[in-house]
Each structure stands twice: as structure tokens, then as C-alpha cells.
Amino acid sequence: MTVPTEFDNRSVTIMRECAFKAGLIKQMTSPRLKFTTEPEAGAINCMSFLKDLNVGVEKTFMLVDCGGGTVDLTTRRLLKDNKLGETIKSRGGDCGGSFVDDNFIEFLASKVGQSAIDLIRKIHYSQLQYAVQEFCRRAKYPFTGQENDFKPFELDLTEYFPDIKQYVKGSERVEMEKEEWNIELKFDDVKKMFDPVIEKIIELISKHLDESNDVSAMLLVGGFSESKYLQELISQKFQDRLQNKIYFPEHPATAIVEGAVKYGLNREVIATRVLKWTYGTDVARKWKSDDPEERKLPGSNQVIEFSQLIECEKEIPINKVVSRIFTPGCIFQRKMGLDIYITEEHDADFCDSPGVKLLGKWSIKLPITLGLRPVLFLLVFGEIEISAIAINLETGRKHKTRFELLEL
Structure with missing residues (x-):
């Protein structure tokens, strides 16, 4: 199953829960x-094109997935044995093709008033969706950015929204009655719907290229990458920098699905991934003189700090194991929890420092015995999901940990 690059482990867990409830898997934890x-799926699917672009072993390429909601980027290095490694952390942005549709709706609102559009969206949502589909068919999909290729056309609002007259008020109503409830869609109108979205995509690509100077080629996939106007502007902007090695595969809309199938058949094709977040947990240590006084725990000389487990922006092999040994705080403790925190920074002082978020909780039951009862936690990184194993070092017994999904 594919997910946007900006999804964290909590979001992926929600997807797993949905798959379970839909009957796609029999157990929530099904492997x-x-x-x-x-x-990543797009990059896997495009590996067959790399030879045509002279991207050999140890060379890198950028994959830009221009979807409906998001645009996701990843830079990969072709390894021997036809495998892929990730070189820098992937990034994404909310600038997919659906935002052109949103701009079309804003254009309608400028003609009939925002309140009218809000009512149509609330009461006649299917009518609004039909109008958007017609806009895509007549304007968005064929738009090339060349005025000679574009033929202005009119939208009869009463055809798409039979009840619209009762929702439009004031000056907008006067203007619409004058135009007999027709709106003309001109070249400049459509261009203004595209331009701010494509500008964000170009900015996203530029930032990613700046962080990876050795990119040999760029490939674009996803439904929105079929836009001739998008292709033209991206080619103009980056053709010199990439020496014209910009490739738009045939059938880009299916590239992600095809890549996902190929990944399912051979998951060893991915050798390394780059972590997007720094992971850590909360541990107690002795209070230091340079610690804030308010950080000291009541009745003790201790403070809870952020203890880094693994750092962001590091390229790690698949199934990278991070181990930590923890002991319960008192002999009466019946359960041990491991809270996992994430941050986009390389480290943090405390678990409530700016930018630090609680990702989730693992917990295991502890045996009723005397002694330290140390527990070895093994956290496995490198996959899209984090997996964990807890081992009681006194008994050697392995415990299945439980991921507690937090309320969003």
C-alpha cells in the first residue's frame, strides 16, 4: 500500500487500521x-528508464510524483544488483492537481459570491463536483499554456446548478442577470488557476535539487504530470541544470500503482532509506546545575529528558536495529512503557521542546519478581513502519509490544 511521503508512523498506523476494518488483512498486525x-513506488517503476537517461550504478536521479493532492519528491541512487538507495530525506507539499480545481471554484466564487458557493457545496455537492469535472475535461486537461491552443468557452451556470439563482445576492446577482447566468472562461483565467500551483512545485523541486547537487536526471510521474503546461514550465526551468535529462514516462498516472506491485513482488529492491525524523524517548537522569529548576521532578533530584534513539537525515539500511536497555522505576511497577517522540530537528533537550511530538506508546507487562527486571527494547527502523520487540533479560522471554494509537 502506498502513502504520501509526509505520512508519519501514526498516519501509517491509521491506514493499517483502515485496511484491517475493510477486511484486507485478517489481523491488525499482519505482516x-x-x-x-x-x-518510492514511482522510482521503482521508473528504474527501467534509467538506462535511456544514462543513469548508471552509483548515479542519482530525482523522482517527482505530481498527484492530485500532494507533490512528493525523492532522490535515489542506483546501486549494484539493481537496487535503490535513498540519498536525502524525501519531501512533499500540498500543491497537487486538485489545487487547480480549487482555484476554479474560487473563480466561480468571484462571480457569484462565496456564500453562494458555500451553499452549493453544502446542499448540492454533487453538482459542484460535476462542474469541476467538466472544467477538467474542457480546460484543465487540454491546457498547454499556449494561447493559440485555447478556445474560450462559456459555462451556463443554470445547467450545472439549477437552483443557483436563489443563492446569489447583491451585486453578483445583478451582474449574473446581465450575463444571463453565463460565465466566459478565457485563457488568462485558466492560466491564473495553474500558475500559483506550478510555482509551488517548481519551488519544491528547486529546494530538493539544492540539497542534492549530483542529480543526474529527473523523472515526473503522477496524474498531474500529464499536464503539458506543467511539463513545459518544468522543462524550461530545469533543462540547463539537468542537461535536458528530464523524462516524462508514458502513462504516468499508473506509475505509482505499478511500482507498488513491483515492490510487493521484490521488497529487496530498496536497500536504504533516509529518516525524516529524529526519534527519541523520555528517560530520567540526575538533575544538572544548568538544567532549569522547574524541570526537577517533585521530591527527587531527577529530570526527564529527550534521549535520542536515532537521528534524522541519516541513510540507514533496511531493518536497522536500535537497542536500549531499560529498568522499571520501582519494584511494584507492573507495566513498562516506552513513549516514542519525533522531531524534525537533529536532537532535542526535552520531550516538550519546540517541535517535539509524541508519536505513540509501546508497553509490556512486567513479571512480579525482585531485582532490576531489565528489559531490552529493539526498535527496527528502515521500513515505512517501525516494529519493536521487548525481551525480558532475566527470563529471556520475548514480548510483543503494542502500539497505542493516540487520538489526533
């Missing part, structure tokens, strides 16, 4: 369900 990101 049969595996995840890959959308740009």
Missing part, C-alpha cells in the same frame, strides 16, 4: 501488509 511511499 502481509507492507507500505511504501508514493515517490
